[in-house]
Amino acid sequence: MASQALAQPIEAVTEESSYSYMEDGKVAGPATSVVTTVLERAGLSEYHLAMYPWARAYDIALGEPNVLIFPIIRTPEREAHFKWVGEFEEIQTVLYKLRERSDLVIAQLADAQEHNLGVVRDDVRHQYLRSNGFTRLVISATPMDNLRKLLAGQVDMVPLSPRDARRFCEELAMPFENLEAVMPLSQITAHAYLAFSLGTSDELVRRAVEAFRQLQRDGELKRLMAPR
Numbered sequence: 001m002a003s004q005a006l007a008q009p010i011e012a013v014t015e016e017s018s019y020s021y022m023e024d025g026k027v028a029g030p031a032t033s034v035v036t037t038v039l040e041r042a043g044l045s046e047y048h049l050a051m052y053p054w055a056r057a058y059d060i061a062l063g064e065p066n067v068l069i070f071p072i073i074r075t076p077e078r079e080a081h082f083k084w085v086g087e088f089e090e091i092q093t094v095l096y097k098l099r100e101r102s103d104l105v106i107a108q109l110a111d112a113q114e115h116n117l118g119v120v121r122d123d124v125r126h127q128y129l130r131s132n133g134f135t136r137l138v139i140s141a142t143p144m145d146n147l148r149k150l151l152a153g154q155v156d157m158v159p160l161s162p163r164d165a166r167r168f169c170e171e172l173a174m175p176f177e178n179l180e181a182v183m184p185l186s187q188i189t190a191h192a193y194l195a196f197s198l199g200t201s202d203e204l205v206r207r208a209v210e211a212f213r214q215l216q217r218d219g220e221l222k223r224l225m226a227p228r
Helices: 002-007 030-041 056-062 111-115 124-131 143-151 164-170 204-217 220-224
Strands: 010-014 022-023 026-028 047-051 067-073 080-093 094-098 117-120 137-138 158-160 180-182 190-197
Touching: 010 030, 010 056, 026 030, 026 047, 030 047, 030 067, 030 080, 030 190, 030 204, 030 220, 056 067, 056 190, 067 080, 080 204, 080 220, 094 143, 094 164, 111 117, 117 124, 117 158, 117 164, 117 220, 124 137, 143 158, 143 164, 158 164, 204 220
Parallel strands: 010 047, 010 067, 117 137
Antiparallel strands: 022 026, 067 190, 080 190, 094 158, 094 180
16 A cells, blocks of 8 residues: 555645746746655655746645645645645745835834735734734735736735745846835744645655655755855
């Protein structure tokens, strides 16, 4: 039974971000490199990489066996719904506006409730802001769509990691300096992991965990995740 479980193909799902993105028609990026290295080292060479909007990727990982989702923020609410492998890195969140919007003056997070904020459907930032009384949330399927709405004036501010903000500006051929950090959202500091769906065999997960720890020990994880 164990050998049969290990022979099952793995669906590795992710969303568009600075950690995973399409390049030459394939899913690429630093987190993707970590995932493929972990799977190869674990002897789990039968896998398929796919990119979806976050809400779709999350639903697949919740409902189907042999699914690896990455990067996923580890929260108490999600703890029992996945088999956790390892942490890529800590992700900071910053609330950004366009630098030209001198009319937007935010002294504390509560002040932002008076403005339209762009969020990605069902990610941790959307969930946090919604649970803290933010009602003027404009929902997008992807972080890039979120930033495009900021540039088009459809929202006033967006929460992004600095790493994502820089990469998306590059993709849009826009100077990063056109964005201005309003404030760090320390309440949404998060830990990005890779995790398997509950319907995945324990032996498969064990192999992936050991491969990931080896990646940490030999410094390969840090090298693969280093900004370029």
